[in-house]
Amino acid sequence: MGIGSHITRRRMLRMAGGLGVSAAGVAALAACGEAEPQIITKEVPVETTVIKEVPVETIVTRTEVKEVPVERIVTQEKIVTQQVEVPVERVVTEIVEREKVVEKVVTKEVEVMVEAPMQKAPVRLEFSTDWGSGVRAATHKFMAEQYNKVNPHVTVDILIISGSGGSTAVGYSGILTNLLVAGSGPELMSELWWNADLYNLDLEPHMQREGLTKDDFWWHDGYLVDKDGVTRGVPYGVYVGAMMANLSLVERFGVTIPDKDYSFDELRDLGAQMRDPETNVWGFERQTYSWNQGFAERFASEGAKWYDTATETSTASIATQPGGNSVEAFADWWKLAWEDGVSPNTDEVQATLESPANTSGSNNLFATGLIGMSGFGYNSGGGIKNRIGGRFDFHVFWPYQSPYSGLRGYHNETNNIVVNRAAEERGNAEEAAGLAFFWHGDIMAPYLAEFQPVVPAVKNIWNSEFITKFASGTDNFPDLAAEAEQVGQFRENWVRGTHSHPNWLEWFRLSRAKLTDRALVGGESPYQMMEELDAEGTEALRREI
Amino acid sequence: MASSSLSAKTSGLGAAPERLSRWRAFRKWIAAQEGWVFIFPWVVGFILLDLGPYIFALIISFLNWDVGRPPTYIGLRNYQAAFTDPLVGKSLWNTAYYTLFHVPGSTVIAFTVAGLLNQKVRGMPIWRTMYYIPSVTSGVGMALIWIWLFAPRGAMNGLLGWFGIEGPRWLTSTTWAMPALIIMSFWGVGSSMVIFLAGLQGVPQHLYEAAEVDGGGWWAKVRHVTIPMMTPYIFLSLILGVIGSFQVVTQALLMTEGGPDNATLFILLYIWIMGWNAFKMGYAASISWILFAIIFLATIVQFLGARRWVYYEYQEPG
Numbered sequence: 001m002g003i004g005s006h007i008t009r010r011r012m013l014r015m016a017g018g019l020g021v022s023a024a025g026v027a028a029l030a031a032c033g034e035a036e037p038q039i040i041t042k043e044v045p046v047e048t049t050v051i052k053e054v055p056v057e058t059i060v061t062r063t064e065v066k067e068v069p070v071e072r073i074v075t076q077e078k079i080v081t082q083q084v085e086v087p088v089e090r091v092v093t094e095i096v097e098r099e100k101v102v103e104k105v106v107t108k109e110v111e112v113m114v115e116a117p118m119q120k121a122p123v124r125l126e127f128s129t130d131w132g133s134g135v136r137a138a139t140h141k142f143m144a145e146q147y148n149k150v151n152p153h154v155t156v157d158i159l160i161i162s163g164s165g166g167s168t169a170v171g172y173s174g175i176l177t178n179l180l181v182a183g184s185g186p187e188l189m190s191e192l193w194w195n196a197d198l199y200n201l202d203l204e205p206h207m208q209r210e211g212l213t214k215d216d217f218w219w220h221d222g223y224l225v226d227k228d229g230v231t232r233g234v235p236y237g238v239y240v241g242a243m244m245a246n247l248s249l250v251e252r253f254g255v256t257i258p259d260k261d262y263s264f265d266e267l268r269d270l271g272a273q274m275r276d277p278e279t280n281v282w283g284f285e286r287q288t289y290s291w292n293q294g295f296a297e298r299f300a301s302e303g304a305k306w307y308d309t310a311t312e313t314s315t316a317s318i319a320t321q322p323g324g325n326s327v328e329a330f331a332d333w334w335k336l337a338w339e340d341g342v343s344p345n346t347d348e349v350q351a352t353l354e355s356p357a358n359t360s361g362s363n364n365l366f367a368t369g370l371i372g373m374s375g376f377g378y379n380s381g382g383g384i385k386n387r388i389g390g391r392f393d394f395h396v397f398w399p400y401q402s403p404y405s406g407l408r409g410y411h412n413e414t415n416n417i418v419v420n421r422a423a424e425e426r427g428n429a430e431e432a433a434g435l436a437f438f439w440h441g442d443i444m445a446p447y448l449a450e451f452q453p454v455v456p457a458v459k460n461i462w463n464s465e466f467i468t469k470f471a472s473g474t475d476n477f478p479d480l481a482a483e484a485e486q487v488g489q490f491r492e493n494w495v496r497g498t499h500s501h502p503n504w505l506e507w508f509r510l511s512r513a514k515l516t517d518r519a520l521v522g523g524e525s526p527y528q529m530m531e532e533l534d535a536e537g538t539e540a541l542r543r544e545i
Numbered sequence: 546m547a548s549s550s551l552s553a554k555t556s557g558l559g560a561a562p563e564r565l566s567r568w569r570a571f572r573k574w575i576a577a578q579e580g581w582v583f584i585f586p587w588v589v590g591f592i593l594l595d596l597g598p599y600i601f602a603l604i605i606s607f608l609n610w611d612v613g614r615p616p617t618y619i620g621l622r623n624y625q626a627a628f629t630d631p632l633v634g635k636s637l638w639n640t641a642y643y644t645l646f647h648v649p650g651s652t653v654i655a656f657t658v659a660g661l662l663n664q665k666v667r668g669m670p671i672w673r674t675m676y677y678i679p680s681v682t683s684g685v686g687m688a689l690i691w692i693w694l695f696a697p698r699g700a701m702n703g704l705l706g707w708f709g710i711e712g713p714r715w716l717t718s719t720t721w722a723m724p725a726l727i728i729m730s731f732w733g734v735g736s737s738m739v740i741f742l743a744g745l746q747g748v749p750q751h752l753y754e755a756a757e758v759d760g761g762g763w764w765a766k767v768r769h770v771t772i773p774m775m776t777p778y779i780f781l782s783l784i785l786g787v788i789g790s791f792q793v794v795t796q797a798l799l800m801t802e803g804g805p806d807n808a809t810l811f812i813l814l815y816i817w818i819m820g821w822n823a824f825k826m827g828y829a830a831s832i833s834w835i836l837f838a839i840i841f842l843a844t845i846v847q848f849l850g851a852r853r854w855v856y857y858e859y860q861e862p863g
Contacts, residue, residue: 195611199613346714506632506823509807517805518806522719545828
């Protein structure tokens with residue numbers, strides 16, 4: 001049905017008429033005066049939300065979820081009061097506006113906005129070493145991992161050069177020198193001191209930055225401070241030597257390990273008590289190399305220098321300690337194997353190593369378990385312990401006193417870690433120097449003290465619990481290093497160091513030829529060999545080239 | 546007309562051989578250039594890796610240079626020092642001692658083994674391989690094995706013990722260290738042996754038959770046929786042996802480090818120590834050149850002497 005069918009013209013006229021009457025009525029009423037209006041108030045909430053962004057982020061380097069104030073929400077409420085017209089006499093319309101502002105801070109989870117430190121570019125460092133196996137290789141691996149944990153942007157690669165032969169072998173220094181000259185040397189190098197002013201970084205500013213002082217270290221300038229007075233190395237470790245005794249054999253023979261002060265004669269007697277030809281047990285291992293209670297210690301106890309740089313004279317036979325006698329001290333040492341029968345001579349060493357009683361499979365004499373006592377260096381204790389492999393316990397004790405000077409003798413060495421000057425150009429000098437000092441820090445120093453690939457040169461480690469974890473007896477002489485500093489000889493004075501003679505290698509080869517090869521190993525007269533060393537050594541030092 | 550035409554033809558005939566000759570010369574020249582092309586890689590290698598270092602070594606032999614710092618010119622002082630250095634004398638003496646025993650010894654052994662391996666017996670390829678293997682074995686591995694063999698209670702002394710002989714301390718004795726290295730060197734006769742073997746197989750059979758016809762026995766055939774025919778090979782072996790002996794270093798470095806008491810300090814080892822341990826590069830280079838002169842002289846002397854005893858079957862006339 002259409003709309004037109006309902007609205008007729010008549011009906012439209014009626015409606016229009018009604019409206020006209022109504023309008024006329026209203027006009028008449030209005031003209032009669034004001035009437036009380038009926039007001040109906042109705043609140044109509046009108047909200048306007050204003051969101052203001054609050055900037056709090058700066059540089060985002062990593063993100064995490066965290067509740068942080070990020071928004072300030074302002075709610076504006078507009079209340080409108082409206083007068084609704086009613087069909088009364090008088091209608092007044094009034095609009096009242098009221099604004100209500102509600103402000104609240106809300107939180108929500110957002111991606112961080114953590115103000116992080118400035119992002120550091122990745123750094124890769126190379127650290128060269130000749131430590132290629134066992135506890136020593138493990139130590140450098142540990143160092144690399146730990147440094148990376150502390151400095152996530154730094155990766156350390158260990159560059160192993162010449163796995164055997166030692167850092168003083170031709171292979172290590174030769175290869176490293178080539179790398180340095182070619183400009184591709186590693187950032188850090190262990191045990192290399194060569195043209196330090198040209199290739200090694202000045203470490204003084206870095207020491208200051210790290211808050212370290214030389215007094216904290218068992219320090220010697222020979223490998224660490226150049227002739228110009230600039231510090232270009234950090235000590236690598238304490239190479240001082242002591243003695244170790246096989247506790248199984250000590251118990252078996254019922255002997256008492258000597259305390260601090262005992263003489264060479266007592267050592268010899270003790271060794272004789274522990275000698276048992278039937279089981280191929282020897283009382284004492286007399287080292288044939290220069291240190292670890294070798295001839296370097298014998299010279300030191302008597303106050304004999306290796307050579308005198310000023311007069312270019314070989315002086316191994318000249319003792320300077322009161323009562324000292326380096327020739328006799330050396331001869332006594334020689335006699336232990338060649339006359340006293342306390343120590344095995346060369347052939348007997350071989351026989352001991354090949355003995356069925358040696359079940360160690362090691363070529364280290366003390367580790368065979370057939371040696372009562374031996375000297376050792378704190379740079380090799382960990383290696384010996386590894387070779388022993390828990391087959392017997394050992395005890396560490398003091399070296400003996402010279403019958404001539406009354407002193408114990410020490411071979412001292414700090415060696416060094418140096419930082420390649422090229423690190424400055426490569427932009428990683430700070431990290432490289434940091435790694436050098438990390439060696440003696442709170443992570444590495446306890447590790448080194450306990451496992452002893454070498455004992456760190458920080459002095460406080462000698463009084464720490466860590467060093468006593470190595471073996472029994474290590475807590476008996478916390479001042480061993482201090483005594484060694486007083487009585488010992490620093491290798492750096494004679495071999496390769498800044499104070500050594502330019503012809504040190506020639507002298508050193510001679511000393512090994514005469515004292516080690518011919519006397520200690522070959523059994524030739526120690527007196528004659530000392531004489532020959534004096535004569536030929538002086539000649540070698542005075543050679544022009 | 547006719548004559549001029551003939552003349553032109555004649556001149557044309559004369560020019561053809563000339564052009565042909567030029568063409569042949571050109572081809573010959575091209576062939577020569579091809580030769581150069583083929584040896585070009587070697588020439589480049591020689592200049593860069595041999596001649597260059599020779600000249601460099603000659604230059605630095607007049608310098609005081611430790612690699613790190615700028616060198617300084619010191620004239621002939623390195624050479625003067627080398628001539629008065631007792632260790633240069635000692636190392637040269639050691640090297641000569643080694644050469645004196647190693648070269649003849651290894652030649653005789655290689656010749657004998659080659660003779661044995663030239664027989665017609667079953668499994669010969671296996672025998673030949675066995676004798677040749679040490680020549681291609683790593684020097685380091687060989688050194689380690691021989692350290693064990695020469696140990697005071699090692700296999701060598703064990704062998705002597707069977708004959709009631711108390712063996713010496715081979716590698717730690719100043720007297721026996723060098724003989725130990727010489728004995729060890731005989732282990733590596735395989736290279737010379739192969740040369741001799743090739744030579745033996747090239748000796749004409751009819752010479753042996755002729756000797757037999759003349760009533761010659763085994764020794765006569767060896768003396769009058771085999772050895773004369775083998776002299777060029779023996780000569781080559783001697784030349785190479787002497788040069789090689791003067792360049793011995795690996796065994797001494799690994800087994801004795803030149804000791805005991807420099808008893809096995811070879812000249813090349815001393816050069817290396819002076820260069821890479823003492824960093825006296827100029828000095829090391831000067832000793833190298835002295836060594837070169839010695840080897841050069843020794844080679845010339847051998848060549849001069851060769852005229853008296855080396856027999857070449859196909860000698861050039863005149």
